[in-house]
Amino acid sequence: xxxxxxxxxxxxIQEGEDVxxxxxxxxxxxxxxxxKQEPGEGxxxxxxxxxxxxxxxxxxxxxxxxxxRKDSFLNISASIPSDVGIYFCAGTGANSKLxxxxxxxxxxxx
Amino acid sequence: xxxxxxxxxxxITKRGQNVTFRCDPISEHNRLYWYRQTLGQGxxxxxxxxNEAQLEKSRLLSDRxxxxxxxxxxxxxxxxxxxxxxxxMYLCASSFGQGDYTFGSGTRLTVV
Numbered sequence: 477x478x479x480x481x482x483x484x485x486x487x488x489i490q491e492g493e494d495v496x497x498x499x500x501x502x503x504x505x506x507x508x509x510x511x512k513q514e515p516g517e518g519x520x521x522x523x524x525x526x527x528x529x530x531x532x533x534x535x536x537x538x539x540x541x542x543x544x545r546k547d548s549f550l551n552i553s554a555s556i557p558s559d560v561g562i563y564f565c566a567g568t569g570a571n572s573k574l575x576x577x578x579x580x581x582x583x584x585x586x
Numbered sequence: 587x588x589x590x591x592x593x594x595x596x597x598i599t600k601r602g603q604n605v606t607f608r609c610d611p612i613s614e615h616n617r618l619y620w621y622r623q624t625l626g627q628g629x630x631x632x633x634x635x636x637n638e639a640q641l642e643k644s645r646l647l648s649d650r651x652x653x654x655x656x657x658x659x660x661x662x663x664x665x666x667x668x669x670x671x672x673x674x675m676y677l678c679a680s681s682f683g684q685g686d687y688t689f690g691s692g693t694r695l696t697v698v
Contacts, residue, residue: 480628507684518590518677518689519629564628566687572617573642574679574687576628 480565482577491586493555499565499577500547508541508548509574511564519564523550555584590690592678598696599668606664607693611680618661619687620653621677622646629677629689635661668697 481500489495499508507526511519523534525541525548532539538551548567552559562579569575591610599605611618617636621629632651633643637658647653650668655661665672675692 509687511689516691516694518592518679518692521686521688524686566628568684571642572619572634572636572681572684573631574619574621574629575631578626578628 480567480575480577482563482565482580484580485578486581486583488583488585489555491555491557491584494551494553495555495582496552497550497563497565497580498547499549499567501567502546503569504545505567505569505575506545507568508539509566510537510539510548510550511566511576513562513564513579519566522563552582555582557584557586560584590678590680590688592676592690592693594693595691596694596696598698601670601697602667604664604666605668605695606662607676607678607695608660608662609678609680609690610660611678612688613659615680615682615688616658617681617683618655619679619681620661620663621679621689623675623677623692624673632663665695668695670697673697 510522513519523539530541536553564579566574566576593608619634620632623629635655650666653663677692679687679689681687
């Protein structure tokens, strides 16, 4: 089946730094979504991408839908302590099913 | 609209008991999805509805699991004869078409 690869499993950065997360797939996706999840809560949508090459920003977050439709990245600029959480990429293929990566746990040192 | 609502937030049950979870989607969303998430993993697809029709079920959804969306609004997920391996967070999401998927806060099931 379709799989999304996110690595590393954890990232540690200093407050104020920028961080970039990548997500790759061996198959083509039609949409890419980035979610953030905090303990005990459901994933919260950060950015949705619908076209290959699309670059979208949401405040300090920027994400791009790769030209090949097999990858996407998320950038967080000027990180703050509340950016801590698990960041998931997710995508849909030919059907409506949303496939998730395993997530990256982000820690921000003050 | 208050978003996707799931009840209960937490459920502890003894092995062998039946449990039922409820999801109330965003009112104008026609699609509703159930996912399961275990520790350290991303959510895994279980099943989805378009209006009242259940269109796809994952192989993860054994015959002890059943989901309904009788009037195309709220949905229930029932697990019969629960096993310890069923312990997980059960997430519901809704969307309008293939638009943005909005998740609820989930139901945390613990089978003891």
